[in-house]
Amino acid sequence: MLSILALDDNILQGGIPPEIGLLFRLQELWLYKNSFTGSIPATKTNCSNLHILQLGNNKLTGNIPDGIGSLSMLSILALHDNVLQGGIPNEIGHLFRLQVLYLYNNSFTGNIPATITNCSNFQVLNLGFNNLVGKIPDGIGSLMPHLGVLVLKNNHIHGNILSIPPTVRWLDLGGNNFGGKLPSLTNSSSLIDLDLSNNYFVGSLHNLLCSNGVKKTKYFNLGYNQLSGVILECWEKWSSLVLLWLNHNYLSGEIPRTLGSVPLLQFLAIRENKISGGLPSSLLNLSYLKVLDLGRNNLARIIPPSIGIKLTMLKILKLRSNNFYGNTPDQLCYLSQVQVLDLADNNLSGNIPRCFNNFSVLSGIETNLEVQLSFYLDDGSITVSNSLVMKGQEATYRSFLGLVMLLDLSSNKFSGQIPSELTTLHKLKSLNLSRNQLTGEIPNKIGDMKSLESLDLSVNNLSGELPMSLSELNFLGTFNVSYNNLIGRVPTGTQIQSFNESSFFGNKLCGAPLTNDCVHVDKPDTTSDQKEDGGSHKVDWGLIISILLGFITGFWVIVVSLMLNRSWRITYFRLFRKLIKV
Known part of the structure; x- marks a missing residue:
């Protein structure tokens, strides 16, 4: 008799035949990763010997069938990634042997049934990405x-979390309505992944941060809560931490010095808090750091030059919307792997470093890129997202974050010319130098930046004409050169003419897409004047020769006559003497 039916990872479609319920000795049914539709046949509950029922990654609809509790031998029930709805039946609590329950990525509603705590053999419980409400049933941990994995992410569950069971390795409660103070950890905790983001937790970080049960924790996300107070100096306990989110809270004080004692940290996001002071020198010990996001705080002082020398693995550096001042250190040019450099909205001054052409990823020298920005932990890879300002709008990038190429120096006090070296960043997709004090002309080779999708040079003191090479930028979706001192004709190109007039305001430009046409000035033509005056500007050699010949002929006629005729000679000399006396 058939005990295992495995048809997983095919392109099967249609409904699951109810005749499967006749396979009374069936122990394992694997139908995941197909395109089955319709409801789960009620006859499946006849397969009382089933140990594994895997129907995930299909297009199944309807409810979990009544009588699911009769499958008392089930150890794995996987109905994830479907379009199932309704409530989770109380009969789930009759599956005493159940170890793994996957119901995530469906449309289940209602409360988590209290009977679920009867399943004392649970190792993995994943109910994430549904529409569940209410509280977590008492005893779900004790x-x-x-229980090693508990995922309730992206539901509408509320209540307080007092403690985390010591057996749980992966706890994800993000995207719910939990509140109150942060839970505590026991010293025997084996927690590796902890996500409490996008909730309403308040108060201090102390309960979690300074616990002795965090030595194994690699993933720690408290972003998007209402936490307050200072970030305590307890980070030496977090010796295994790889990814840390504290963003979008009300945390204050300075960046703790002991944060530099987390040797394996690769991702650090503390943006949108009230952090002040400067960047501690200990932060430069994080040599594996790939993402450093400290934007939208109250940080000040200069940007430490050593960032470029010590943190050479950085891919994303975001310091926007702080109070950093002084020159941008040339040492930043050692960040050859950087893909996103966002220093916008600070008080930085001086020239834009010419050595930015050392960015090997942005210039296209380094081509081995990941589409997603992923970090590898013991339980698999984690794909991260990040909020970036591109094309004048802020958006969260996840699926293609590894391909985003951005340089934003806007809203500072940079002066001098735009370095021509920037035009060698052939893979750059977004360049924003707006709202500075830049002068001189736009580099002629800006058309070499073929990948540009967004270019903003507005509100500067740029002069001269728009380079003709701008017409070669075929992927531009956003373009702005308004409020400069530019003159002349707008280059003709497929993209340039598609932008609104506002992209060119505040200059002396003309031509499409502007309504003012360029005035054509003809050069004066002097050839017709020369024809009208008979060529009076030319030398008339015939006239000159005639005058000379007449003079010579007259001279010799008089001299010869005086020599041959004596009476003429005497008369001439008498007349000459009278003229002298007079």
Whole structure:
């Protein structure tokens, strides 16, 4: 008799035949990763010997069938990634042997049934990405001594979390309505991944941050809560931490010095808080750091030059909307792997470093890129997202974050010319130098930046004409050169003419897409004047020769006559003497 039916990872479609319910000795049914539609046949509950029922990654609809509790031998029930709805039936609590329950990525509603705590053999419980409400049933941890993974992410569950069971390795409660103070950890905790983001937790970080149960934790996300107070100096306990989010809270004080004692940290996001002071020198010990996001705080002082020398693995550096001042250190040019450099909205001054052409990823020298920005932990890879300002709008990038190429120096006090070296950044997709004090002309080779999708040079003191090479930028979706001192004709190109007039305001430009046409000035033509005056500007050699010949002929006629005729000679000399006396 058939005990295992495995048809997973095919392109099967249609409904699941109810005749499967006749396979009374069936122990394992694997139908995941197909395109099955319709509801789960009620006859499946006849397969009382089933140990594994895997129907995930299909297009199944309807409810979990009544009588699911009769499958008392089930150890794995996987219905994830479908379009199932309705409530989670109380009969789930009759599956005493159940170890793994996957119901995530559906449309289940209602409360988590209290009977679920009867499943004392649970190891993995994943109900994330549904529309569940209410509170977590009492005893979901204490009555499940083997529970290692609990995922309730992106539901509408509320209540307080007092403690985290010591057996749980992966706890994800993000995207719910939990509140109150942060839970505490026991010293025997085996927690590796902890996500409490996008909730309403308040108060201090102390309960979690300074616990002795965090030595194994690699993933820690408290972003988008209402936490306050200072970030305590307890980070030496977090010796395994790889990814840390504290963003979008009300945290204050300075960046703790001991944060530099987390040797394996690769991702650090503390943006949108009230952090003040400067960047501690200990932060430069984080040599594996790939993402450093400290934007939208109250940080000040200069940008430490050593960032470029010590943190050479950085891919994303975001310091926007702070109070950093002084020159941008040339040492930043050692960040050859950087893909996003966002220093916008500070008080930085001086020239834009010419050595930015050392960015090997942005210039296209380094081509081995990941589409997603992923970090590898023991339980698999984590794909991160980040909020970036591109094309004048802020958006969260996840699926293609590894391909985003951005340089934003806007809203500072940079002066001098735009370095021509920037035009060698052939893979750059967004360049924003707006709202500075830049002068001189736009580099002629800006058309070499073929990948540009967004270019903003507005509100500067740029002069001269728009380079003709701008017409070669075929992927531009955003373009702005308004409020400069530019003159002349707008270059003709497929993209340039598609932009609104506002992209060119505040200059002396003309031609499409502007309504004012360029005035054509003809050069004066002097050839016709020369024809009209008979060529009076030319030398008339015939006239000159005639005058000379007449003079010579007259001279010799008089001289010869005086020599041959004596009476003429005497008369001439008498007349000459009278003229002298007079």
